[in-house]
Amino acid sequence: MLTRELRMVDTMVQSNLLQGVAFFASASLLLVGGLVTVLGATDKAVAILGQLPFTVPTSRTAWEVKVLLLIVVFIYSFFKFAWSYRLFNYCSILLGAAPFEVEPSEEGKKIAQQLADLQTLAGRHFNRGVRAYFFAIAGLAWFVHPAAFAAATTWVTYVLHRREFRSHSHRILSTGP
Secondary structure (H helix, E strand, O other), rough: OOOHHHHOHHHHHHHHHHHHHHHHHHHHHHHHHHHHHHHHOOHHHHHHHHOOOOOOOOOOOHHHEEEEEEEEHHHHHHHHHHHHHHHHHHHHHHHHHOOOEEEEEEEEHHHHHHHHHHHHHHHHHHHHHHHHHHHHHHHHHOOHHHHHHHHHHHHHHHHHHHHOOOOOOHHHHHHHO
């Protein structure tokens, strides 16, 4: 990056990262708003859910706890995405501040390392926000049956572990350039 005079590709990549994070952050806020609205219709929702043949009857309190769990998960994801967005903005600033150098200086290398560290941290927070979405999907199974919730949580954990540590993409990325 330091040796490229024009960093249009770098800024386009940065812009794409910001757009993706912004989408998930705004979606998290919309989901929290929707779930808070669902709390206002608890009695209707419990009655409708109670009529479905594959669900376990639930009380008003249990319904509200289930919805509150999802609200907490999406609030957590919002904070992860918002922090990731902020860190990616810092990366944009560092990218713009990085000097063009034919032969990278120690100061330039330091800026490049800071940029790489911030990108890694921003990506880590983004991934945690996405993981929260996966576990929210498992949380939806709780509305059907507690055993379905346990099974879905176990399944999501397995899928995430497999994709992050045992997948083809992980092997490709971990072999290095």
